[in-house]
Amino acid sequence: MAPHKAPDASRRSDRSRRAIYDAALALVGENGYRRTTIEGIAARAGVGKQTIYRWWPSKAAVLMEAFLDLAARAAEQAVPEGAAVSQGGGEYGIPDTGDLAADLKLVLRATVDELNDPLMEAPTRALTAEGIVDAKLGAEFIEKLLDPQLALYVTRLRAAQEAGHLRADADPRIALELLIAPLTHRWLLRTLPLTHAYADTIVDYALGGLTPRP
Amino acid sequence: MAPHKAPDASRRSDRSRRAIYDAALALVGENGYRRTTIEGIAARAGVGKQTIYRWWPSKAAVLMEAFLDLAARAAEQAVPEGAAVSQGGGEYGIPDTGDLAADLKLVLRATVDELNDPLMEAPTRALTAEGIVDAKLGAEFIEKLLDPQLALYVTRLRAAQEAGHLRADADPRIALELLIAPLTHRWLLRTLPLTHAYADTIVDYALGGLTPRP
Numbered sequence: 001m002a003p004h005k006a007p008d009a010s011r012r013s014d015r016s017r018r019a020i021y022d023a024a025l026a027l028v029g030e031n032g033y034r035r036t037t038i039e040g041i042a043a044r045a046g047v048g049k050q051t052i053y054r055w056w057p058s059k060a061a062v063l064m065e066a067f068l069d070l071a072a073r074a075a076e077q078a079v080p081e082g083a084a085v086s087q088g089g090g091e092y093g094i095p096d097t098g099d100l101a102a103d104l105k106l107v108l109r110a111t112v113d114e115l116n117d118p119l120m121e122a123p124t125r126a127l128t129a130e131g132i133v134d135a136k137l138g139a140e141f142i143e144k145l146l147d148p149q150l151a152l153y154v155t156r157l158r159a160a161q162e163a164g165h166l167r168a169d170a171d172p173r174i175a176l177e178l179l180i181a182p183l184t185h186r187w188l189l190r191t192l193p194l195t196h197a198y199a200d201t202i203v204d205y206a207l208g209g210l211t212p213r214p
Numbered sequence: 215m216a217p218h219k220a221p222d223a224s225r226r227s228d229r230s231r232r233a234i235y236d237a238a239l240a241l242v243g244e245n246g247y248r249r250t251t252i253e254g255i256a257a258r259a260g261v262g263k264q265t266i267y268r269w270w271p272s273k274a275a276v277l278m279e280a281f282l283d284l285a286a287r288a289a290e291q292a293v294p295e296g297a298a299v300s301q302g303g304g305e306y307g308i309p310d311t312g313d314l315a316a317d318l319k320l321v322l323r324a325t326v327d328e329l330n331d332p333l334m335e336a337p338t339r340a341l342t343a344e345g346i347v348d349a350k351l352g353a354e355f356i357e358k359l360l361d362p363q364l365a366l367y368v369t370r371l372r373a374a375q376e377a378g379h380l381r382a383d384a385d386p387r388i389a390l391e392l393l394i395a396p397l398t399h400r401w402l403l404r405t406l407p408l409t410h411a412y413a414d415t416i417v418d419y420a421l422g423g424l425t426p427r428p
Binding site for chain 2: 141165209
């Protein structure tokens with residue numbers, strides 16, 4: 001019996017963890033960040049409150065992990081097979097085929113799909129909205145969820161710079177904002193539809209520039 | 215006495231209106247959109263609840279007007295004298311000196327100042343956060359507050375296009391998003407400092423493009 005004990009406990013843990021993530025995301029999407037409680041998550045997940053307190057120090061910590069997990073699963077689904085390059089630790093890089101525009105379009109189209117995914121929509125909006133008014137939560141959200149994604153753009157843009165495909169005087173950390181901020185803006189503020197065609201246009205405008213080329 | 219009656223009433227109205235705007239913005243900044251009530255605004259403004267209900271149909275309507283008023287006052291302060299072109303109805307246009315980059319930098323620097331203004335900060339964040347989770351309020355916010363501003367960019371970019379300073383195949387409504395979305399992104403998510411130098415860089419990158427020019 002003994003050899004089976006650990007795997008069983010581990011499977012039970014995995015099931016509980018998954019149930020807690022799902023409950024946390026569902027509740028924050030339905031009720032907003034502030035009205036979501038550890039008690040509510042535990043009840044919905046069918047686990048004891050102490051199980052959650054044993055694994056996470058706070059509501060924010062549970063939610064951050066639930067989002068990291070959700071983003072990782074969404075990235076696996078959204079990025080076409082072979083396009084994403086695992087960089088270890090479960091993170092996905094931006095492909096480098098040598099064609100910067102094509103690589104960026106691929107990744108930004110996948111981002112469009114993620115943002116339009118109904119499973120992501122409500123909880124991501126709720127967490128982002130709370131981070132906008134709560135600076136401490138916002139900073140944690142940026143550090144744990146956004147910055148690691150932005151770092152992938154910096155890596156890809158730096159490679160493009162070394163290959164002579166990006167202006168030598170451009171700062172990759174700023175350049176990436178021309179690519180991702182328009183998508184975030186449309187999605188958050190719902191100004192106009194967020195589509196693949198829009199993602200493609202943003203890449204073309206940002207790389208080629210808005211003024212006529214001679 | 216009769217000739218003075220109307221102006222006195224009008225002055226009283228103006229004072230009440232200003233007090234109501236100030237109270238509404240202060241409360242939404244302190245407590246968020248949902249916990250702000252007509253009753254609370256009336257109490258803070260020192261007016262009767264009925265005064266507010268006589269002038270506005272809803273809490274959202276009071277707040278929209280308070281923001282329109284605040285934005286108009288901030289624009290008057292932030293844009294250097296002579297730079298803003300009144301377009302009637304109290305709206306400010308983007309100057310057209312024939313130098314697109316300089317005109318955009320002027321306006322985006324003024325936007326940076328507005329976004330960093332402590333008076334604007336808390337209420338604007340609270341309203342934006344609520345619009346992100348409440349689609350109906352968000353749509354009203356976009357229609358009444360954001361779209362009129364975006365229209366000014368479309369006008370200026372179209373003029374640039376006619377003057378041959380903007381790519382003939384660029385859609386001004388999309389092009390403007392490369393300029394304003396990065397500023398909104400930094401401000402909302404607090405990723406990195408929002409400065410004049412950043413505004414200038416965004417204009418340079420968006421107009422010139424990220425790929426090397428031959």
